[in-house]
Amino acid sequence: MAFLGHYNYYIVVVLMMIGFYVVIARGNMVKKIMGLNLFQTSAFILFISAGKIMGGSTPILRDGVEVYSNPLPHVLILTAIVVGVATTAVGLALSVRINEAYGNIEDDLLSEEEPDDFALTQEPSRDDDSS
Amino acid sequence: MTLIEWMPFSVLIPLIAAPVCALLPGRVLPWTLTFVSVLASAVICALVLPMAVGEGPLSYAFGNWPPPVGIEYRVDAVNALLALLISAIATIILPWARVSVNDEVPDRQGPFYALFLLAMSGLMGITLTGDVFNVFVFLEISSLSTYALIAHGKNRAALLASFRYLIMGTLGATFYLIGVGFLYIQTGTLNMVDLAERLPALADDRAIRTAFGFIIVGMGLKLALFPLHRWLPGAYSNAPSMVTVFLAATATKVAVYVLLRLVFSVFGVEFALAMPFEEIFFTLGAVGIFFASLSAIKQTSLKRMLAYSSVSQIGYIALAISLISTAGLSAGLVHIFNHALMKGALFMCVGAIVYRIGSDRFADLGGLAKQMPLTMLAFVLAGLSMIGVPLTAGFISKWALISAAIEAGNGYAVGIVLIGSLMAVIYIWRVVEIAYLQPAPDNADMSRRREVGLSMLIPLWILIAANFYFGIDTRLTLDIATRGAEVLMGMTP
Amino acid sequence: MSGGVLIGLILGTPLIGAVLISLCGRWPNVRETVTLTTAISLFVLVSQMIGPIAAGETLRLSLAEPIPGLEIAFQLEPLGMVFAMLASGLWIVTSVYAIGYMRSNNEPYQTSFFAFFAIAICGAMGVAMAGNLLTLFIFYEVLTLSTWPLVTHNRNEAAKQGGRVYLGILLATSIGLLLPAIIWTYSITGTLDFTPGGILELDSISPLAATLLLTMFVLGVGKAAVMPMHRWLPAAMVAPTPVSALLHAVAVVKAGVFTITKVVIYIFGLDFLATLPLEKFLVYLAGFTVIAASLVALRQVEIKRMLAYSTVSQLSYIVLAALVLAPFAEIGAAIHIVAHAFGKITLFFCAGAIYIAAKKTRVDQLHGIAWRMPFTMVAFTIGAVSMIGVPPTAGFVSKWYIVAGAFQVDNFFVLAVLAISTGLNAAYFLPIVFRAFFQAETVPPAKDHGEAPWPMAAALTLTAALTILFFFFNGPVVDFEKGILEVAS
Incomplete structure (x- = not known):
C-alpha cells in the first residue's frame, strides 16, 4: 500500500528519465525540445501532486469543509509553465533559424559536417564542439 | 521613501524599461533608455551597499505581504556587492557597446537592448531576492533573454551555440526547480530565512539531501563548473562582443552566488560538511583549473581562449568554496569581483579587436600592438591581472586564495592555484608575443587596422584602472568580502 | 627633505623619465638628454640618502595597504643603500654606453628601449628600498616584466625564444615558489617587515619546515640564478649588450642575490638559520x-x-x-x-x-x-x-x-x-x-x-x-x- 501510495512519484521519475534520455540521446532539435518539455513537465507534476491532500477539497473557503488542498504549488507551477512555454518557443524559433541557415536540424550532423562553422574563428579541435 | 524602499527599483527599472525599449525605433533611443535605466539601477545599488554592509540584512516585503508568506528582498554584504558589480559593469559596458552593437546588430536594436535589460534585471533579481522560487523565475528571465542575445551573433554558429546553451540551461534550471520542490515538500516554505530555520531539524532527511544534490547539479550547469562547462566556450565565442563581455563578467558569478547562498546560508555549514560537498568541489575545482587552462592554451582564437580561461577561473572559485572556511569564502567572493573586472576588460579588448579587424584568430593578430597600441596595452595589463601579478586585482585574489589554503592546511590547493597561474602566463603571453613581436600578416587590410575610438577606449581603461585600484586599495573588496563570508558562514541570510 | 619624500622621488624619477622618453621618441637627441638627465638626477637623489643612513636615521615611506596589515612600504638600510647607489650610478655610465651602442648599430625601437630601461631601474630602486617582503616582491616582478621587452628587443625568432625562457623561468620561480614562501611566512608570523634579527623563530616553525621554506626562497628567487634555475640568464643574452651589461650583470641579478641576503639576514636571522639541520x-x-x-x-x-x-x-x-x-x-x-x-x-x-x-x-x-x-x-x-x-x-x-x-x-x-x-x-x-x-x-x-x-x-x-x-x-x-x-x- 505504501508502495502504491507514492505512485505519483513513480510517474514523475519515469517521465523525468524519459525526458532526460530524449534530450541527451536524440540529435534532432525538435525532439530534444520535446524531451525537454517532458522533463520539465515531470517537475511540474512533482510540485502539483505534492499539493494534493487526501480528502482535501479545492482551496475555496466554504462551509462544512475543513481540509483544503494546498494552492501554492499550483500558483508556482503556473509560473513555471509559462517559463516552459517560453523556453519551448525560443527553442523552436532557434531550430527554425538553424534550419534556414544550415538546411537541417540534426545536432550531430551539424557538428560533424561543418566543424569549422560552429566555431568560425578557430580551427576544429576535438574536445569542444560535441556537447 | 526610505532607501530600502528604493532597493527593488534596481530590479524593476530595467524590467519595466525592457518592453518600452523593444518598441523604440532607431538606434539612439533604445540605447539611451537602456543606459539611463541601467545607470539608475547602479546608483541605487551604490547607495544601498554601505547600508547593507553597515546595518546588516535589509529586508523589503513585496506588496506588503510579510515574509515568509510574501516575496522578500533581502540584502546583505554579499548580494549588495554583487548587485553593484552587475549594475556597474552594465553601466560601463553600454558606452563601450554602442559602436560594437552597431557593427554586429545593425537592425532592430530596440528588441536587442530590451533583451539586454531583461537579462540584467533577471540577474539583479536573482541576486536580491530572498525566495528560492523567485530565484528560479529570475533565473529563467535572464537565461531566456541570454539565449536570444547569443543568437544575435554574426555567424550562423551563434544559433547553434544558443540552442545548445538553451538545452543545458533549461536542464540546469529544471534540476534546480526539482530541488526546490523537494525542499518545499519537506518544509512547506520557500523563504530562505524560513528554510534556514527549519532545515537543521531535517538534516538527516533523505529528500533534503536529494534536494541538495539537485540544486548543486543545477547550479553547477549554470555556473559552468567543470565538467558541466561545455556550453560556455561556444556561447561566449559566438555571441555579440557586448553580450560576451556582460556574460563573462556577471552571469556565471550570479550562479556562484546562488550556490553559496543556498549551501551556506540555507542548508548551513554543518549540512555541507556532512555531505561530500568539500571533496566534490575541491576535485572538480582542481581538475577544472588544470584542464580548462590546458584547453585555453590549445586554442587559436581569442574569444575561445578567454572562455576556457573563464572556466578555469570558476575552478578557483570552486576551490575557494571547498575550503569551507571564512577565509576561503572571502577569497571566493573577492575573486568573483576581481575576475569580473579582469575578464570584462579582456573581453572588451577582444571586442575592440573584432570590431576593427573582424577576426579574433591568432593568425590575424600579428603586429597589432603597433596599430592598436592602447587596446593591446590594456590587454597586457588585464592579462597581468589575470596572471596575478602584484599591484593588480588578480594578485589580491591569489593572495587571499593561497592564504586561505595555507590556513586550511591544504597544500594541494596551493599547488593547483600556482600551476593555474603559470598556465595563465602561457596563454596570455602567447597573445602578447604575437601582437608585439610578430609582423602583421601579409593579407591584412591595413586601412581597418587602427585604434578604436574613445567611446570604446574610455570604458575599457576605466576597467583597467579598476583592476589596479582594487589591487592597491582593497577596502571595498576584501573587507566587504570578509564581512560577506562571515555572514554566509555564521548567520541566517 | 624628509625621508619619505626622498624615497618617493627616487621611485618617481625613473618613471617620469620613462614617460618623457616615450613622449620624446621623435627627437632622439632630446630623448637621450632626458635619459641622461634622469639618470644623473636619480644618482644625486640616491646619494642624498647616504648621510641620514650613515647617521642611523630611519627613512620610511608607506604608500598603501593592499592587504590588511600589509603595507607597500619602503625603508632603507645599508645593504639596500649600496645596491641603490650601484644601480643608479652605473645607469649613468650605461646610458652613455647605450647611446653609443644603439646609434652606431642603428637599432630599431630605441624609444621603447630607453623607456623600459628606465622602468627597470625603477624596479631595481623599489627592490633596494623595500621595507617588507611584499613590497620587494612587487618590484621584483616589475623588474621581471619590464625587462622582457628589452630581452625581446630584436623581435626575431631567437629573441622570442630567449624571451620565453626568460619570462617562463623568472615567473615560474617567483609565482610558483617565492610567492607561496612569502604567504607562508606571513601566515606563520603575521608580518613581513624586514626586522633585524629575523622574524622567524623556532617555536613557530619546525626546523624541517624552516629548511623547506629557505629552499623555496633560495630557488624561488630565480634572479639569483642558483642552479637549476639559471637557464634564463644565458637566454637573456639575446638582448642588446647594454641590457646585458647593466640589467643582467647588475640590476636584475643583483636584485636576486640582494633578496636572498635580505631574507637570510632580516627574515630568518643568522642565529635562527644556524640552528637548522x-x-x-x-x-x-x-x-x-x-x-x-x-x-x-x-x-x-x-x-x-x-x-x-x-x-x-x-x-x-x-x-x-x-x-x-x-x-x-x-x-x-x-x-x-x-x-x-x-x-x-x-x-x-x-x-x-x-x-x-x-x-x-x-x-x-x-x-x-x-x-x-x-x-x-x-x-x-x-x-x-x-x-x-x-x-x-x-x-x-x-x-x-x-x-x-x-x-x-x-x-x-x-x-x-x-x-x-x-x-x-x-x-x-x-x-x-x-x-x-x-x-x-x-x-x-x-x-x-x-x-x-x-x-x-x-x-x-x-x-x-x-x-x-x-x-x-x-x-x-x-x-x-x-x-x-x-x-x-
Whole structure:
C-alpha cells in the first residue's frame, strides 16, 4: 500500500528519465525540445501532486469543509509553465533559424559536417564542439 | 521613501524599461533608455551597499505581504556587492557597446537592448531576492533573454551555440526547480530565512539531501563548473562582443552566488560538511583549473581562449568554496569581483579587436600592438591581472586564495592555484608575443587596422584602472568580502 | 627633505623619465638628454640618502595597504643603500654606453628601449628600498616584466625564444615558489617587515619546515640564478649588450642575490638559520652552482654566453657567502655585489664594443684584437682579473672577506669551492687575454677598424678604472656594510 501510495512519484521519475534520455540521446532539435518539455513537465507534476491532500477539497473557503488542498504549488507551477512555454518557443524559433541557415536540424550532423562553422574563428579541435 | 524602499527599483527599472525599449525605433533611443535605466539601477545599488554592509540584512516585503508568506528582498554584504558589480559593469559596458552593437546588430536594436535589460534585471533579481522560487523565475528571465542575445551573433554558429546553451540551461534550471520542490515538500516554505530555520531539524532527511544534490547539479550547469562547462566556450565565442563581455563578467558569478547562498546560508555549514560537498568541489575545482587552462592554451582564437580561461577561473572559485572556511569564502567572493573586472576588460579588448579587424584568430593578430597600441596595452595589463601579478586585482585574489589554503592546511590547493597561474602566463603571453613581436600578416587590410575610438577606449581603461585600484586599495573588496563570508558562514541570510 | 619624500622621488624619477622618453621618441637627441638627465638626477637623489643612513636615521615611506596589515612600504638600510647607489650610478655610465651602442648599430625601437630601461631601474630602486617582503616582491616582478621587452628587443625568432625562457623561468620561480614562501611566512608570523634579527623563530616553525621554506626562497628567487634555475640568464643574452651589461650583470641579478641576503639576514636571522639541520644542503647547492657554471663557461664560444655563465657562478658566490652565516662572509656577500658589478659590467661593455667595432661575437675570433682596440682589451683584462680575484682589483676584496668568513666558522667546503673556481675562472678568461694580446690575427677583418665609438670606449674605461679604484678605496663601503651586522646581531 505504501508502495502504491507514492505512485505519483513513480510517474514523475519515469517521465523525468524519459525526458532526460530524449534530450541527451536524440540529435534532432525538435525532439530534444520535446524531451525537454517532458522533463520539465515531470517537475511540474512533482510540485502539483505534492499539493494534493487526501480528502482535501479545492482551496475555496466554504462551509462544512475543513481540509483544503494546498494552492501554492499550483500558483508556482503556473509560473513555471509559462517559463516552459517560453523556453519551448525560443527553442523552436532557434531550430527554425538553424534550419534556414544550415538546411537541417540534426545536432550531430551539424557538428560533424561543418566543424569549422560552429566555431568560425578557430580551427576544429576535438574536445569542444560535441556537447 | 526610505532607501530600502528604493532597493527593488534596481530590479524593476530595467524590467519595466525592457518592453518600452523593444518598441523604440532607431538606434539612439533604445540605447539611451537602456543606459539611463541601467545607470539608475547602479546608483541605487551604490547607495544601498554601505547600508547593507553597515546595518546588516535589509529586508523589503513585496506588496506588503510579510515574509515568509510574501516575496522578500533581502540584502546583505554579499548580494549588495554583487548587485553593484552587475549594475556597474552594465553601466560601463553600454558606452563601450554602442559602436560594437552597431557593427554586429545593425537592425532592430530596440528588441536587442530590451533583451539586454531583461537579462540584467533577471540577474539583479536573482541576486536580491530572498525566495528560492523567485530565484528560479529570475533565473529563467535572464537565461531566456541570454539565449536570444547569443543568437544575435554574426555567424550562423551563434544559433547553434544558443540552442545548445538553451538545452543545458533549461536542464540546469529544471534540476534546480526539482530541488526546490523537494525542499518545499519537506518544509512547506520557500523563504530562505524560513528554510534556514527549519532545515537543521531535517538534516538527516533523505529528500533534503536529494534536494541538495539537485540544486548543486543545477547550479553547477549554470555556473559552468567543470565538467558541466561545455556550453560556455561556444556561447561566449559566438555571441555579440557586448553580450560576451556582460556574460563573462556577471552571469556565471550570479550562479556562484546562488550556490553559496543556498549551501551556506540555507542548508548551513554543518549540512555541507556532512555531505561530500568539500571533496566534490575541491576535485572538480582542481581538475577544472588544470584542464580548462590546458584547453585555453590549445586554442587559436581569442574569444575561445578567454572562455576556457573563464572556466578555469570558476575552478578557483570552486576551490575557494571547498575550503569551507571564512577565509576561503572571502577569497571566493573577492575573486568573483576581481575576475569580473579582469575578464570584462579582456573581453572588451577582444571586442575592440573584432570590431576593427573582424577576426579574433591568432593568425590575424600579428603586429597589432603597433596599430592598436592602447587596446593591446590594456590587454597586457588585464592579462597581468589575470596572471596575478602584484599591484593588480588578480594578485589580491591569489593572495587571499593561497592564504586561505595555507590556513586550511591544504597544500594541494596551493599547488593547483600556482600551476593555474603559470598556465595563465602561457596563454596570455602567447597573445602578447604575437601582437608585439610578430609582423602583421601579409593579407591584412591595413586601412581597418587602427585604434578604436574613445567611446570604446574610455570604458575599457576605466576597467583597467579598476583592476589596479582594487589591487592597491582593497577596502571595498576584501573587507566587504570578509564581512560577506562571515555572514554566509555564521548567520541566517 | 624628509625621508619619505626622498624615497618617493627616487621611485618617481625613473618613471617620469620613462614617460618623457616615450613622449620624446621623435627627437632622439632630446630623448637621450632626458635619459641622461634622469639618470644623473636619480644618482644625486640616491646619494642624498647616504648621510641620514650613515647617521642611523630611519627613512620610511608607506604608500598603501593592499592587504590588511600589509603595507607597500619602503625603508632603507645599508645593504639596500649600496645596491641603490650601484644601480643608479652605473645607469649613468650605461646610458652613455647605450647611446653609443644603439646609434652606431642603428637599432630599431630605441624609444621603447630607453623607456623600459628606465622602468627597470625603477624596479631595481623599489627592490633596494623595500621595507617588507611584499613590497620587494612587487618590484621584483616589475623588474621581471619590464625587462622582457628589452630581452625581446630584436623581435626575431631567437629573441622570442630567449624571451620565453626568460619570462617562463623568472615567473615560474617567483609565482610558483617565492610567492607561496612569502604567504607562508606571513601566515606563520603575521608580518613581513624586514626586522633585524629575523622574524622567524623556532617555536613557530619546525626546523624541517624552516629548511623547506629557505629552499623555496633560495630557488624561488630565480634572479639569483642558483642552479637549476639559471637557464634564463644565458637566454637573456639575446638582448642588446647594454641590457646585458647593466640589467643582467647588475640590476636584475643583483636584485636576486640582494633578496636572498635580505631574507637570510632580516627574515630568518643568522642565529635562527644556524640552528637548522639541513641548511648545509643549500650551501652545497650554491657551491655546486659555482663550480658547474664555471665548467659550462669554459666550453662556451659566444663571449656573451660565457660571461653569462660566469655571472651565474659569481652570483652563487654571493649566495654561498650569505649562507655561510659568518659575520665576515655577510660583509663579503654585500661587497661582492659591488665588486662583481664593476668587473662584469666592464666585461660586457667590452663584448659590446668588440661587436660594434669588429662585428665579432665569438671567443675564437679575437686573435690579436688587442692591437686594434687597446683600451677595450686592457679594460677586458682588468675585468677578467677581477673575476678571478687577483689584486689589485675589486674581486680580490670581496673574496678576502668571504674567505675570512669561511675561516670564522671553519667551513672548508667553501674554501675548496673558492679555490677550485678561482682556477676555473683563470682557465676561461686568461686564454682570451692571451689570444687578444699575443697571437697574430689569423684572418684580417673585412673592414679596418679601431676602437668602438667614444661613448662606449669612455664608459668601459671608466668602469675598468672603478674596478681598480675599488681595491684601494673600499673603506667607506666596508664600514657602511658593517652597519648590517650591528643591526643583525
